[in-house]
Amino acid sequence: xxxxxxxxxxxxxxxxxxxxxxxxxxxxxxxxxxxxxxxxxxxxxxxxxxxxxxxxxxxxxxxxxxxxxxxxxxxxxxxxxxxxxxxxxxxxxxxxxxxxxxxxxxxxxxxxxxxxxxxxxxxxxxxxxxxxxxxxxxxxxxxxxxxxxxxxxxxxxxxxxxxxxxxxxxxxxxxxxxxxxxxxxxxxxxxxxxxxxxxxxxxxxxxxxxxxxxxxxxxxxxxxxxxxxxxxxxxxxxxxxxxxxxxxxxxxxxxxxxxxxxxxxxxxxxxxxxxxxxxxxxxxxxxxxxxxxxxxxxxxxxxxxxxxxxxxxxxxxxxxxxxxxxxxxxxxxxxxxxxxxxxxxxxxxxxxxxxxxxxxxxxxxxxxxxxxxxxxxxxxxxxxxxxxxxxxxxxxxxxxxxxxxxxxxxxxxxxxxxxxxxxxxxxxxxxxxxxxxxxxxxxxxxxxxxxxxxxxxxxxxxxxxxxxxxxxxxxxxxxxxxxxxxxxxxxxxxxxxxxxxxxxxxxxxxxxxxxxxxxxxxxxxxxxxxxxxxxxxxxxxxxxxxxxxxxxxxxxxxxxxxxxxxxxxxxxxxxxxxxxxxxxxxxxxxxxxxxxxxxxxxxxxxxxxxxxxxxxxxxxxxxxxxxxxxxxxxxxxxxxxxxxxxxxxxxxxxxxxxxxxxxxxxxxxxxxxxxxxxxxxxxxxxxxxxxxxxxxxxxxxxxxxxxxxxxxxxxxxxxxxxxxxxxxxxxxxxxxxxxxxxxxxxxxxxxxxxxxxxxxxxxxxxxxxxxxxxxxxxxxxxxxxxxxxxxxxxxxxxxxxxxxxxxxxxxxxxxxxxxxxxxxxxxxxxxxxxxxxxxxxxxxxxxxxxxxxxxxxxxxxxxxxx
Numbered sequence: 013x014x015x016x017x018x019x020x021x022x023x024x025x026x027x028x029x030x031x032x033x034x035x036x037x038x039x040x041x042x043x044x045x046x047x048x049x050x051x052x053x054x055x056x057x058x059x060x061x062x063x064x065x066x067x068x069x070x071x072x073x074x075x076x077x078x079x080x081x082x083x084x085x086x087x088x089x090x091x092x093x094x095x096x097x098x099x100x101x102x103x104x105x106x107x108x109x110x111x112x113x114x115x116x117x118x119x120x121x122x123x124x125x126x127x128x129x130x131x132x133x134x135x136x137x138x139x140x141x142x143x144x145x146x147x148x149x150x151x152x153x154x155x156x157x158x159x160x161x162x163x164x165x166x167x168x169x170x171x172x173x174x175x176x177x178x179x180x181x182x183x184x185x186x187x188x189x190x191x192x193x194x195x196x197x198x199x200x201x202x203x204x205x206x207x208x209x210x211x212x213x214x215x216x217x218x219x220x221x222x223x224x225x226x227x228x229x230x231x232x233x234x235x236x237x238x239x240x241x242x243x244x245x246x247x248x249x250x251x252x253x254x255x256x257x258x259x260x261x262x263x264x265x266x267x268x269x270x271x272x273x274x275x276x277x278x279x280x281x282x283x284x285x286x287x288x289x290x291x292x293x294x295x296x297x298x299x300x301x302x303x304x305x306x307x308x309x310x311x312x313x314x315x316x317x318x319x320x321x322x323x324x325x326x327x328x329x330x331x332x333x334x335x336x337x338x339x340x341x342x343x344x345x346x347x348x349x350x351x352x353x354x355x356x357x358x359x360x361x362x363x364x365x366x367x368x369x370x371x372x373x374x375x376x377x378x379x380x381x382x383x384x385x386x387x388x389x390x391x392x393x394x395x396x397x398x399x400x401x402x403x404x405x406x407x408x409x410x411x412x413x414x415x416x417x418x419x420x421x422x423x424x425x426x427x428x429x430x431x432x433x434x435x436x437x438x439x440x441x442x443x444x445x446x447x448x449x450x451x452x453x454x455x456x457x458x459x460x461x462x463x464x465x466x467x468x469x470x471x472x473x474x475x476x477x478x479x480x481x482x483x484x485x486x487x488x489x490x491x492x493x494x495x496x497x498x499x500x501x502x503x504x505x506x507x508x509x510x511x512x513x514x515x516x517x518x519x520x521x522x523x524x525x526x527x528x529x530x531x532x533x534x535x536x537x538x539x540x541x542x543x544x545x546x547x548x549x550x551x552x553x554x555x556x557x558x559x560x561x562x563x564x565x566x567x568x569x570x571x572x573x574x575x576x577x578x579x580x581x582x583x584x585x586x587x588x589x590x591x592x593x594x595x596x597x598x599x600x601x602x603x604x605x606x607x608x609x610x611x612x613x614x615x616x617x618x619x620x621x622x623x624x625x626x627x628x629x630x631x632x633x634x635x636x637x638x639x640x641x642x643x644x645x646x647x648x649x650x651x652x653x654x655x656x657x658x659x660x661x662x663x664x665x666x667x668x669x670x671x672x673x674x675x676x677x678x679x680x681x682x683x684x685x686x687x688x689x690x691x692x693x694x695x696x697x698x699x700x701x702x703x704x705x706x707x708x709x710x711x712x713x714x715x716x717x718x719x720x721x722x723x724x725x726x727x728x729x730x731x732x733x734x735x736x737x738x739x740x741x742x743x744x745x746x747x748x749x750x751x752x753x754x755x756x757x758x759x760x761x762x763x764x765x766x767x768x769x770x771x772x773x774x775x776x777x778x779x780x781x782x783x784x785x786x787x788x789x790x791x792x793x794x795x796x797x798x799x800x801x802x803x804x805x806x807x808x809x810x811x812x813x814x815x816x817x818x819x820x821x822x823x824x825x826x827x828x829x830x831x832x833x834x835x836x837x838x839x840x841x842x843x844x845x846x847x848x849x850x851x852x853x854x855x856x857x858x859x860x861x862x863x864x865x866x867x868x869x870x871x872x873x874x875x876x877x878x
Contacts, residue, residue: 145783
């Protein structure tokens with residue numbers, strides 16, 4: 013159905029229909045939440061008044077600037093599509109990042125039968141899985157359309173038109189060759205015609221020669237275009253190469269204005285010269301068809317997503333492109349060093365009009381670090397120049413001020429963790445041990461910014477700045493926290509070596525330690541945790557001197573100490589001298605730190621000695637700081653799968669159901685790791701089977717969602733409730749929707765109710781029938797799933813199978829006793845649905861089974877809601 017017909021549908025039907033479109037682009041990395049939000053906006057923007065649910069969610073989340081998570085967006089979308097027909101079109105699913113395709117399709121197919129979904133896509137590795145349950149239609153370029161296009165290009169080009177007039181056979185030869193070499197791909201047709209129209213094809217024989225060299229392989233065509241670019245004059249060639257670098261390797265698509273300014277920069281000039289700005293027609297033209305102007309988004313992009321793959325391949329082997337990120341980093345750095353962009357010390361809320369006059373400034377600020385980290389040869393002269401420019405930006409206050417404000421304005425500082433969370437939510441201002449003596453206003457320092465960028469030599473430059481290592485910005489973040497949460501392990505280690513520390517007694521400190529242990533630092537996490545434990549902030553004196561130095565392990569024969577003296581000296585102390593021993597609170601804290609370190613190192617002897625000598629109280633609740641360290645020790649043992657350590661800690665009374673920063677218990681974490689041994693140990697000691705984490709997942713739900721059958725079985729044998737919902741459904745609902753026969757079979761064997769309902773009252777049989785998964789339907793029916801279960805709109809599995817044209821599913825459901833006379837919320841029987849859709853094959857099957865329309869069943873009614 014054409015888009016114009018879909019847009020006309022609401023007006024012609026007279027009902028409350030809706031249409032939403034998603035045009036996906038490989039250059040634009042859009043999250044599932046953003047895509048779902050885009051659909052919701054399109055469906056409600058013309059409604060007066062707005063739906064109550066939309067207003068309620070806006071009122072709830074707009075106050076603190078929070079965003080709805082994916083599940084809440086799905087629930088909201090279900091709500092606003094519940095009582096009307098909605099059509100959603102997703103164009104170019106293949107250009108969506110692979111990691112986002114399945115979640116997006118799962119979300120859209122979960123909306124129910126009032127939503128019609130059309131998806132276009134080129135073939136991709138996961139095409140069969142994603143298109144399961146859809147009616148598929150192959151779309152190819154029509155030969156007549158290709159012929160019309162070729163004629164249009166010939167007639168529109170004076171040179172080709174003259175040549176075809178002189179040589180009567182040339183037009184036919186062009187048609188024949190282009191059609192044969194295009195494989196019915198319009199992209200190749202267009203590129204072939206552009207190569208015949210090139211400026212260097214200026215005599216008839218050149219056309220014949222070029223025609224003979226046309227290829228049917230898209231990569232060969234791209235290579236031909238690069239060769240044509242190389243044959244241009246030097247200035248045109250250089251502009252084209254720089255353009256291709258920015259279009260292919262930029263962190264996000266550049267607007268036309270941004271690209272023009274980036275191409276106008278001379279890295280040897282300290283000022284921006286507007287007279288160097290190239291014309292957009294020249295930018296596109298000099299690239300010989302490899303880029304196109306996208307007028308809707310005001311960007312220049314590669315001609316096709318296959319061109320992106322090609323450019324990524326030549327990035328590592330073509331010397332014209334191997335230094336792309338060095339070049340881009342130098343241009344970003346040069347742009348941010350322009351004197352015109354220096355900012356005076358005005359209030360932080362102020363942002364000047366300069367970004368409007370200098371459109372490339374925001375991109376340069378936000379992605380300078382990305383290009384620096386991606387530099388192909390960090391030891392080259394070009395890379396050194398980029399680092400020097402960045403050092404200048406961070407060192408000179410006026411430049412740094414504007415750079416920081418650009419980051420704030422773009423929501424790029426405070427940065428986000430690798431998982432997407434805002435790290436300013438975890439600022440260290442909850443520390444009860446921090447002194448507030450320094451009255452100076454906090455600001456983002458050079459070292460904060462260097463830690464965010466993540467280049468060691470850049471960080472080293474600012475390590476000697478007084479008080480920089482422990483400085484906090486207005487969000488309570490130190491450079492160490494910035495580095496840790498962004499995964500810059502080497503930078504974090506440098507900062508720790510330079511004296512950075514963390515108050516591990518605060519809830520935040522323990523949270524950071526667990527974050528490191530649970531993150532993908534590899535073996536580097538052990539070094540970082542050790543450095544933090546060894547250089548804890550603890551308590552600071554009025555002079556700011558650190559009271560605790562890296563701890564040294566006590567001998568296991570040391571006698572237990574007495575209770576700490578509350579009147580212990582609060583001044584700064586140092587015990588670098590082995591003859592000195594910590595006393596009071598310092599000694600107590602050291603013991604708890606040593607417990608955490610021993611838990612990570614699997615040092616059972618040390619742990620037993622610490623506990624037996626009563627140097628720690630593992631059941632402590634009065635001192636939250638010290639009890640946090642006990643929790644840290646427990647989770648460090650879980651993360652490192654040290655079961656012997658766990659036995660000791662749990663055996664001495666450590667709470668087996670303690671919670672980490674994601675509100676998960678040790679059992680949750682053991683399940684996530686897939687460690688059967690740890691799971692069994694925790695269960696043997698009474699871990700809570702039904703504990704829910706911050707996402708309302710139980711351990712069994714986590715195991716089922718990751719298809720860890722072994723752990724699922726262990727938890728099931730211990731009595732785990734297998735019929736719980738999370739994210740609005742049970743794993744068997746999603747398994748049936750996706751046609752994962754093995755998962756459905758396993759979950760049924762686990763004892764999951766074959767008729768369990770999700771939060772929109774759909775059973776697994778509804779999903780399997782709707783999506784056409786014949787074997788799943790058969791399996792669920794064999795498991796005694798309710799064949800006539802009705803959802804919230806009174807639709808049975810037979811309604812959904814008939815509506816979506818799944819003949820075999822219809823037959824199976826009828827054989828199992830499906831009610832052919834069941835009417836849905838709109839007073840439609842399955843027969844009404846297929847008659848309205850013109851599906852004569854299923855209509856015959858239903859009539860043979862005795863099916864009737866609603867009007868035939870109830871002749872006294874008109875039938876239907878509308």
